[in-house]
Amino acid sequence: xxxxxxxxxxxxxxxxxxxxxxxxxxxxxxxxxxxxxxxxxxxxxxxxxxxxxxxxxxxxxxxxxxxxxxxxxxxxxxxxxxxxxxxxxxxxxxxxxxxxxxxxxxxxxxxxxxxxxxxxxxxxxxxxxxxxxxxxxxxxxxxxxxxxxxxxxxxxxxxxxxxxxxxxxxxxxxxxxxxxxxxxxxxxxxxxxxxxxxxxxxxxxxxxxxxxxxxxxxxxxxxxxxxxxxxxxxxxxxxxxxxxxxxxxxxxxxxxxxxxxxxxxxxxx
Amino acid sequence: xxxxxxxxxxxxxxxxxxxxxxxxxxxxxxxxxxxxxxxxxxxxxxxxxxxxxxxxxxxxxxxxxxxxxxxxxxxxxxxxxxxxxxxxxxxxxxxxxxxxxxxxxxxxxxxxxxxxxxxxxxxxxxxxxxxxxxxxxxxxxxxxxxxxxxxxxxxxxxxxxxxxxxxxxxxxxxxxxxxxxxxxxxxxxxxxxxx
Numbered sequence: 001x002x003x004x005x006x007x008x009x010x011x012x013x014x015x016x017x018x019x020x021x022x023x024x025x026x027x028x029x030x031x032x033x034x035x036x037x038x039x040x041x042x043x044x045x046x047x048x049x050x051x052x053x054x055x056x057x058x059x060x061x062x063x064x065x066x067x068x069x070x071x072x073x074x075x076x077x078x079x080x081x082x083x084x085x086x087x088x089x090x091x092x093x094x095x096x097x098x099x100x101x102x103x104x105x106x107x108x109x110x111x112x113x114x115x116x117x118x119x120x121x122x123x124x125x126x127x128x129x130x131x132x133x134x135x136x137x138x139x140x141x142x143x144x145x146x147x148x149x150x151x152x153x154x155x156x157x158x159x160x161x162x163x164x165x166x167x168x169x170x171x172x173x174x175x176x177x178x179x180x181x182x183x184x185x186x187x188x189x190x191x192x193x194x195x196x197x198x199x200x201x202x203x204x205x206x207x208x209x210x211x212x213x214x215x216x217x218x219x220x221x222x223x224x225x226x227x228x229x230x231x232x233x234x235x236x237x238x239x240x241x242x243x244x245x246x247x248x249x250x251x252x253x254x255x256x257x258x259x260x261x262x263x264x265x266x267x268x269x
Numbered sequence: 270x271x272x273x274x275x276x277x278x279x280x281x282x283x284x285x286x287x288x289x290x291x292x293x294x295x296x297x298x299x300x301x302x303x304x305x306x307x308x309x310x311x312x313x314x315x316x317x318x319x320x321x322x323x324x325x326x327x328x329x330x331x332x333x334x335x336x337x338x339x340x341x342x343x344x345x346x347x348x349x350x351x352x353x354x355x356x357x358x359x360x361x362x363x364x365x366x367x368x369x370x371x372x373x374x375x376x377x378x379x380x381x382x383x384x385x386x387x388x389x390x391x392x393x394x395x396x397x398x399x400x401x402x403x404x405x406x407x408x409x410x411x412x413x414x415x416x417x418x419x420x421x422x423x424x425x426x427x428x429x430x431x432x433x434x435x436x437x438x439x440x441x442x443x444x445x446x447x448x449x450x451x452x453x454x455x456x457x458x459x460x461x462x463x464x
Contacts, residue, residue, distance in 0.1 A: 009344040009353050029354070072351060072359050080419040112420040116358070119418075123354040127344025135343045155286055159336055162290035163297070164345065170291075170298045197446050200313075201453060207295070208324065208454045215291040219284035227283060 009065075009124070010131045016244060017059040017129045022138030024245040028252050029126045035256040036119050044259045045114050051255050052122050059129050069124030070117065077116055084109040136160045141239060154230025162218070170211065177206050285329055292321045292333035296368075297340060297347035314349070315440075318368040318403075319375050319396045319447035324455060327376030334369035341365070358418055363410020367403035375399030379451070389452050396444035396451075404436075 017025075036048060056066060070077070090104030127135070136157045143153035178188065181202045188199050299317035322330035341352040348356055348365065356362050378395035379387045387395070412428045415421045 009346070009351075068351075069353060069355055072356060076358075076360055076415070076419045076421075079415075079421055083419075083421045108420060116418060119358055120355040123357075127353045130344075132340075132343045132345055156336075156339075159286050159290045159293070160339060160343070162287065163293040163336055163340055166291060166294040167297050167340075167345075167347070170294050171301060174298055197449075200446075200450065204313075204320075204450055205454050205457050208320070209458050211291045211295055212288070212458055215287040216284060218291075219287040222283050222287070 009069075009127045011059075011061055011065065011128050013060055013129070015058060015060045015129070016248075017055060017125070019242075019244060020129075020248055021239055021241050021245050022130050022134045023141055023239060024241065024248060025126055025130055026135070026138050026142060028248065029123060031252065031256060032122050033119060035259055036115060036122070038263055039115075039259050040263050044262050045111065045118070047255060047259055048118055049114070051252075052118055052125070055125055056121075059125065061125075061128055065124070065128055066121050069128075070120055073116060073120050077113055080112050080116060081109045084112055132164055133161065136164075137235075137237070137239060154233075158230075166214070169214075170207070173210060174203070174207055177203055288325060289329055289333045289336060292317075292325060292330070293336035293340060296321060296334065296337045297345075300347055300349060315368075315400075315403075315443055316447050316450070318372055319399050319444065320451055320454070322372035322375035322399055323379045323392055323395060323447065323451035324458075325372075325376060326380045327373045330372035330376040331369045334372045338365050338369065358414065360411045360414045360419075361407075363414070364403060364407035366410065367406035370406055371399035371403040374402045386455070389448060392448035392451050393445060396447045397441075400440050400444050 032048075032051075039045060039048060056063070085101055085105045085108075086099055088102055088105035088108050090102035092100045093103050093106070094101040130138075139160075140153050140157035143151055143156065147153055182188070186199060186202050188196070188203070190196075191199070296314065296317045299313035318334060321333045324330070325333060337347065341348045341356060342354050344353045346352040356365075375395045375398060378398055379392055381387070381391075408428050412423070412425060415423055415428075
């Protein structure tokens with residue numbers, strides 16, 4: 001489990017999508033999601049679905065991950081389909097007892113669920129092809145202009161990295177404390193509600209005290225090494241846009257541009 | 270809670286950053302550890318949210334929760350059931366945003382009087398206010414996601430019952446537990462000289 005925390009959903013690989021700059025991937029996903037929200041009509045969704053499938057193929061990510069990404073929204077997806085199917089008024093195409101499926105209902109259910117599936121799978125693509133650390137790097141750069149209006153981009157990125165680093169440590173620690181207290185006779189699994197609430201104390205108090213201590217030790221260590229904020233800091237891996245990013249940008253602009261044209265500029269229908 | 274002596278300049282700032290990070294990590298851990306407490310599978314997540322506010326104060330507590338959300342959105346499986354940017358589209362994401370607001374409100378109320386320890390009763394009231402804030406954001410978000418993303422127009426009264434009222438008794442108990450734990454932890458943290 002410690003390993004899954006460190007890399008998150010990231011699927012290690014070296015595909016075209018993996019090699020894109022994290023900044024371009026974040027911007028691309030945002031742009032794609034906005035386009036999905038305003039898109040209208042069958043052709044538009046077909047084109048966008050084609051783009052998402054193509055992206056998964058290029059990334060070399062198996063459909064299993066697509067399914068896994070959809071799991072948290074399955075519930076809402078199910079209700080979207082059933083409710084729109086059965087409760088939309090219009091021309092009845094199929095009737096069973098008191099339930100009537102209408103042409104409008106079919107249309108609504110299909111568009112709503114297609115949109116949701118595309119939104120979710122395209123968003124998941126970002127974290128499937130980008131490690132949390134690379135994402136943090138990209139976010140720090142993208143938010144850097146916000147410094148003037150008080151967005152602490154560097155501090156944010158640093159805190160994200162520290163927190164990621166400490167999650168496995170604290171999981172280990174909680175586990176160790178639990179075992180130590182059980183060895184001393186603590187019982188986490190039995191007794192009434194009050195009894196069990198009480199049993200949290202010997203677990204949480206050491207955990208929080210040691211977290212405070214770790215935080216203060218870390219701060220001291222950073223100061224001892226002359227940490228002075230983001231000003232003038234260098235980094236091991238510099239981010240650089242490449243030809244690949246430009247190519248991806250052109251493809252995305254072409255597809256989304258045509259979808260937006262269908263929605264706002266083109267002939268109605 | 271007692272106000273810590275403000276560190277001068279960058280010094281206090283670095284320590285604040287470290288504490289925010291550690292509490293974000295703690296919240297993630299709280300969502301990961303499951304204690305065998307039937308009938309409801311009990312994760313300590315909401316408990317940790319309130320504790321972050323009560324122990325760190327409003328601003329730092331809220332920052333730690335926002336950081337926790339950011340970690341989850343970056344694809345690290347720290348939410349109940351996973352992680353990734355697609356979680357923004359789930360009906361329950363509003364409660365996660367509510368966590369940050371809850372920590373802020375609870376922290377502000379608990380740290381009202383600088384220099385003096387907040388009494389247990391004050392901590393309980395702060396926890397309750399925090400919990401209420403969480404729902405004030407979570408329930409409308411639930412409604413909005415169902416309405417505009419799911420295309421399911423359900424009446425607001427239904428959301429109120431299903432997304433809020435059924436949790437009330439359980440949350441009263443949790444707020445009490447949070448207040449009591451914060452009281453005990455704070456006492457011992459000060460005793461251990463960690464602040």
